Amino acid sequence: MRNKPALIAAAVLVAAGLAAWGGATVAANIIERTTREAIAERLQAEGLGWAEVRTDGLQVILSGTAATEAMRFRVLSVAGSIADQARVIDRMDVADALTVEAPRFTVEVLRNDDDISLIGLVPMSTGRQGLLQGLGTISRELEVADMLDSAEYPVPDGWAPALDFGIRAVRMLPQSKVTVTAGQVRIAAIANNRDDQRRLERELRSIAPAGIALSLEISAPRPVIAPFILRFAIDETGARFNACSADSEEARATILEAGVAVGASARAGCTIGLGVPSPHWGEAAAQGIAALAELGAGTITFSDTDVEILVPHDVPEDRLLAVQEALDAAMADAFSLSATRLPAPVVETGAPQAEFVATLSAEGDLVLSGALSDARMLDTVESFAKARFGAQSVENTVGVVESLPEGWSRRVLTGLEALTELHNGALIVREEELELRGTSGNPDSSDVVSRVLSERLGRGQVFRVAVDYDEELDPVAQAPTPERCEARVADILAQRQITFAPGQARIEGEAAQVLDDIAEVLRECGELPFEIGGHTDSQGRAEMNLALSQQRAAAVQEGLVQRRVLVSQMEAVGYGPNRPIAENDTPEGREANRRIEFRLIRPAEEGVETDPLGRARDPELEATLEIRVETADSSTVRPEARPGDDDD
Numbered sequence: 001m002r003n004k005p006a007l008i009a010a011a012v013l014v015a016a017g018l019a020a021w022g023g024a025t026v027a028a029n030i031i032e033r034t035t036r037e038a039i040a041e042r043l044q045a046e047g048l049g050w051a052e053v054r055t056d057g058l059q060v061i062l063s064g065t066a067a068t069e070a071m072r073f074r075v076l077s078v079a080g081s082i083a084d085q086a087r088v089i090d091r092m093d094v095a096d097a098l099t100v101e102a103p104r105f106t107v108e109v110l111r112n113d114d115d116i117s118l119i120g121l122v123p124m125s126t127g128r129q130g131l132l133q134g135l136g137t138i139s140r141e142l143e144v145a146d147m148l149d150s151a152e153y154p155v156p157d158g159w160a161p162a163l164d165f166g167i168r169a170v171r172m173l174p175q176s177k178v179t180v181t182a183g184q185v186r187i188a189a190i191a192n193n194r195d196d197q198r199r200l201e202r203e204l205r206s207i208a209p210a211g212i213a214l215s216l217e218i219s220a221p222r223p224v225i226a227p228f229i230l231r232f233a234i235d236e237t238g239a240r241f242n243a244c245s246a247d248s249e250e251a252r253a254t255i256l257e258a259g260v261a262v263g264a265s266a267r268a269g270c271t272i273g274l275g276v277p278s279p280h281w282g283e284a285a286a287q288g289i290a291a292l293a294e295l296g297a298g299t300i301t302f303s304d305t306d307v308e309i310l311v312p313h314d315v316p317e318d319r320l321l322a323v324q325e326a327l328d329a330a331m332a333d334a335f336s337l338s339a340t341r342l343p344a345p346v347v348e349t350g351a352p353q354a355e356f357v358a359t360l361s362a363e364g365d366l367v368l369s370g371a372l373s374d375a376r377m378l379d380t381v382e383s384f385a386k387a388r389f390g391a392q393s394v395e396n397t398v399g400v401v402e403s404l405p406e407g408w409s410r411r412v413l414t415g416l417e418a419l420t421e422l423h424n425g426a427l428i429v430r431e432e433e434l435e436l437r438g439t440s441g442n443p444d445s446s447d448v449v450s451r452v453l454s455e456r457l458g459r460g461q462v463f464r465v466a467v468d469y470d471e472e473l474d475p476v477a478q479a480p481t482p483e484r485c486e487a488r489v490a491d492i493l494a495q496r497q498i499t500f501a502p503g504q505a506r507i508e509g510e511a512a513q514v515l516d517d518i519a520e521v522l523r524e525c526g527e528l529p530f531e532i533g534g535h536t537d538s539q540g541r542a543e544m545n546l547a548l549s550q551q552r553a554a555a556v557q558e559g560l561v562q563r564r565v566l567v568s569q570m571e572a573v574g575y576g577p578n579r580p581i582a583e584n585d586t587p588e589g590r591e592a593n594r595r596i597e598f599r600l601i602r603p604a605e606e607g608v609e610t611d612p613l614g615r616a617r618d619p620e621l622e623a624t625l626e627i628r629v630e631t632a633d634s635s636t637v638r639p640e641a642r643p644g645d646d647d648d
Helices: 004-045 069-082 128-136 159-172 194-207 249-261 281-295 317-330 375-389 408-419 445-457 482-495 510-525 542-562 587-593 619-624
Strands: 052-056 059-066 088-094 106-112 115-123 143-151 175-181 184-190 213-219 229-235 238-243 298-303 306-311 336-341 355-360 366-372 394-396 424-430 434-440 463-469 530-535 571-576 595-600
Touching: 004 052, 004 059, 004 069, 059 069, 069 088, 106 159, 115 128, 115 159, 128 143, 128 159, 159 175, 159 184, 159 194, 194 213, 194 482, 229 281, 229 445, 229 463, 238 445, 249 281, 281 298, 281 306, 281 317, 298 445, 306 317, 317 336, 355 408, 366 375, 366 408, 375 394, 375 408, 408 424, 408 434, 408 445, 434 445, 445 463, 482 510, 482 595, 510 542, 530 542, 542 571, 542 595
Parallel strands: 059 088, 115 143, 184 213, 306 336, 366 394, 434 463, 530 571
Antiparallel strands: 052 059, 106 115, 106 175, 175 184, 229 238, 229 298, 298 306, 355 366, 355 424, 424 434, 530 595
């Protein structure tokens, strides 16, 4: 019992300790709550209620997502003004820091013959290897410098078709720079000549995917023009350029504006080339055109620095002299001007006027008629014509007439040479003038003809040129386009179908010859996205017909590969009997339905529903399809139950 006071004292000390600890805990909780509530109220008052506040002991923990970095600092500032800054723990996020904008994907392809450089950034899913392989098909010796980076971001709209088109453009352009971004392709290239430039521009525009913005800058070396020719005429038919040359865009604009101002067509062309004899060419040409307009009729011809004006006899001589003096004073010193007033035509009542006529038909047949001075000249002209137009194409009915005008033979031969520039037309040589008229598929033919006549005939010779340009005859304008290729293949199949033996998918006999003709067209057209559709009649089971049509379409595609046709963008699709073009209840109708069709795969328009292959769906066709559902009865053949199946 002697230890009892000691035990009582120990118990008192423990109780006092517990009381002190409890009081401290209560006080700490009160401080935590008071601090948390004070910060929360202040944040709410300042419009920062999105921030969450909690306390852990003496620590104040802030969380939530701030709209901006500045908002996050405001919350920290408010909390630091109430609690010790060292006790504030920042666990907030910032929205604009979390959202990282996708990069701008761009590929720049630089090609110099067989060397290619790739620079840019592509989506990871695009696959750099596929891009390199696509370019590698240009040549086995092709060296590709790969400086591409890739990033794991979604592929933007318009990226895939733009990239595919860009690769096709690089294949077509040995000297080029092709820049591809989503929905846009910019092409800068060098063509061999002006015809090549026009052809490439037409082909690229024709194969550009719908919805892709295309920028073309294809340049061609300027031709050397010798002599530098410009010829402008005003007569009863109006004002016109027979030939037009310029050394720059500015000079061409100046010349054409001068012609339009006096009545020439605003659609007149003017070739830009090298060889201009004076830096004042455009200014002098415009001054000459204006001077001729003052005279009211005639021609003005610039051949290098020689300038010649020829006017009809009814233009007053004093007026001609006044205009000549004014123009001579206005033009640069380098130009030499002469002006001639033609004599009045002599009307003879005796023998008919001498004439030589050469008529060229659209089929290439040339008929010569009229007069030449002697048998030797007759042989010379006939030999020249046969050499230029073909021996079998020339019919000669020319007679010999003595005392023809001086220079007659030279004018005939020069006119025949100019006639070779035309597709069809006529040359007429008379004493007072030479006339050449006709049609050509070359937009520069009028220039070429006028240059030949001006250079070979010399000064003082009157000639008329009326050459019309026909785009249908222009091989560049008529170069293969996807639509033309589709139509040409359709024409072949309209006359002769690719047929197969019953139940077979082999291409033999007549079908092989038809495929030869189609392959010849497609090799000219280059790589195009075609669907090769196989179709059958409705005889037999639909499943078998569907499989057979697929096999036949695939056989056609394989046959094209064997005939060296590029088919990487072609798809073989079997439709079975689902797309008939005739009734299946007659032999003729069934034969028409058993066919192969080639159809261009065109990108679907925006907002148009597509099938799994990306092609536009055809609601009208789908509405005609029948899906039969038959209810099983006791006579329906059922598959045997597999081991383990339930009896029911």
